[in-house]
Amino acid sequence: MTLAWQGLRHRYANGAEIAYADFALPAGRHLLLQGASGSGKSTLLALLAGLLRVQQGELTVAGTVLAGLSPRALDAWRGATLGVVPQRLHLSEALTVAENLALPALAAGQGAEPARAAALLDALGIAGLAARKPHQLSVGQAQRVALARALMRRPRLLLADEPSANLDDDHTAAMLALLRDVAQREGCTLVVASHDSRVVTAMADAVGLVLPARADAVDRAGEGAA
Numbered sequence: 001m002t003l004a005w006q007g008l009r010h011r012y013a014n015g016a017e018i019a020y021a022d023f024a025l026p027a028g029r030h031l032l033l034q035g036a037s038g039s040g041k042s043t044l045l046a047l048l049a050g051l052l053r054v055q056q057g058e059l060t061v062a063g064t065v066l067a068g069l070s071p072r073a074l075d076a077w078r079g080a081t082l083g084v085v086p087q088r089l090h091l092s093e094a095l096t097v098a099e100n101l102a103l104p105a106l107a108a109g110q111g112a113e114p115a116r117a118a119a120l121l122d123a124l125g126i127a128g129l130a131a132r133k134p135h136q137l138s139v140g141q142a143q144r145v146a147l148a149r150a151l152m153r154r155p156r157l158l159l160a161d162e163p164s165a166n167l168d169d170d171h172t173a174a175m176l177a178l179l180r181d182v183a184q185r186e187g188c189t190l191v192v193a194s195h196d197s198r199v200v201t202a203m204a205d206a207v208g209l210v211l212p213a214r215a216d217a218v219d220r221a222g223e224g225a226a
């Protein structure tokens, strides 16, 4: 799995600009992304996920140079390559757990793979929850469902944004152990963005990338509060 960028910058419409120092992830390693609020972690995750277009510089993910892809090719690439566990889980409340797991494949015009869903729910210790709706799940169970959903299409890269947000110590430890375990079993690379010391400790063997604080992020925070 290649993950590397050179000369990467992103500029938002309001003028906020983030410049990322050149980086390459060594093969076989996971990445822990850290940095103060406003340093650009979520922006980088969105760039890696192809959700923001590369405006300047070169970004290579899993051997693909993202800037070269058409929007349609980018969609196909994302579906085939990436799993995302977002900070807000975005489970569909109207659907059961099993239906939530089927949704990404169905949206991509593919079969639902119920056997894969059942195997993942089993591996994540929530085999009995397939018929439940999200509001019938605990926070930790919902996190596992979101992880199972992210793994449905066998991603090569699994992105997790603040995976410990709203979790107590026990659930944080369990979530991190699960992430690492599935990454190992499924052979995918983890990119975890977090400034939670519990996550940093649990991912001590990952490559750590600390984004520098940005002066205009501080200014903008001040503007927002005014």
Ligand SMILES: Nc1ncnc2c1ncn2[C@@H]1O[C@H](COP(=O)(O)OP(=O)(O)OP(=O)(O)O)[C@@H](O)[C@H]1O
Pocket (backbone or CB within 6 Å): 012, 013, 014, 016, 018, 035, 036, 037, 038, 039, 040, 041, 042, 043, 044, 214, 216, 217, 220
């Ligand atoms: N949609 C947007 N429009 C304009 N500016 C944005 C937008 N999203 C982020 N920014 C700005 O870009 C900078 C980086 O934001 P980003 O969300 O990537 O940081 P972060 O490190 O993930 O922060 P946090 O830890 O608070 O989530 C900040 O200054 C932010 O205000």
